[in-house]
């Protein structure tokens with residue numbers, strides 16, 4: 391308030407102004423004010439709920455290991471009776487995926503030597519002049535010797551230095567050699583973590599007992615939490631025919647979805663499995679269908695290094711883990727669930743207390759008169 395006594399110059403240099411609040415005691419105006427405040431609060435709450443901003447999110451960090459089991463027996467004219475176990479058909483351990491060979495082109499007893507190249511563009515010949523010593527291209531199986539030799543009764547091809555005899559079958563056997571791989575099983579171990587909430591979980595659930603695990607096989611309806619999967623069921627779950635995909639191979643995705651709600655009242659965190667084919671399934675309409683690679687097993691025969699060459703066709707199973715969790719944000723927990731002590735800890739972290747400078751000065755003067763070191767007062 392201004393008083394005439396405060397005026398000390400025409401420029402009002404000695405004046406100080408402050409605002410004045412008027413409190414009107416009225417039931418009508420009071421209720422209107424609180425009604426408006428209530429509406430604003432309601433709108434804010436609706437917006438929060440609508441956008442789910444009352445929750446905090448975290449994405450999953452995961453590790454996957456797999457183990458395939460099963461044996462198969464084949465009986466072919468070329469090789470007689472052969473038993474295949476996991477070491478034969480599942481050669482390599484990859485990150486988040488495993489491969490099961492279902493079909494093979496086998497070339498036995500290969501040795502270093504000279505033999506006719508298999509006929510394809512650039513290797514057919516009539517005389518030695520059509521071949522060139524030292525020549526090779528990307529599709530060659532060896533290096534040309536410069537000689538034209540008989541491949542079969544009607545065809546002549548350039549001779550090559552190579553692992554002989556050269557693999558000479560283009561199409562994989564149909565039906566596939568290991569169609570019975572559909573009865574093999576795979577144990578999938580998946581550990582997940584939501585780092586923001588320091589929450590860990592496995593797909594081998596703590597509630598499940600050892601005896602159950604020894605005999606269970608995953609089934610979406612009857613055994614949805616069994617971590618052992620029959621390969622035939624996985625391929626069927628991806629709406630594919632195992633006998634078809636086994637011939638030339640393919641890629642199947644095993645998706646594990648962790649949709650976790652870690653809120654206090656609905657605490658749930660369970661894996662949900664789904665399957666789908668990841669490569670192009672219309673193999674007739676696709677160039678270069680399927681999945682295959684070559685590997686060899688080496689041995690010595692009469693002191694000569696030899697090998698059996700395998701062109702393996704098979705199914706790669708990619709295990710893909712997705713996950714998201716939600717938790718109420720801190721203010722909600724802070725106001726409703728946490729103890730007074732925890733609230734105080736959070737409050738101290740959230741707010742910084744600063745002393746009014748005028749008061750600090752006052753205390754300083756006071757303490758100086760008590761002969762205390764002034765630096766201590768600023769701590």
Ligand SMILES: Nc1ncnc2c1ncn2[C@@H]1O[C@H](COP(=O)(O)OP(=O)(O)OP(=O)(O)O)[C@@H](O)[C@H]1O
Nearest residue numbers: 456457458459460574575576577578603604618619
């Ligand atoms: N594909 C599978 N199908 C069925 N059971 C499996 C499969 N893979 C592993 N198991 C079984 O699950 C259990 C745990 O497997 P884990 O690999 O951790 O143990 P292990 O003792 O090393 O297994 P193994 O029997 O191969 O020696 C074992 O009893 C194992 O026999």
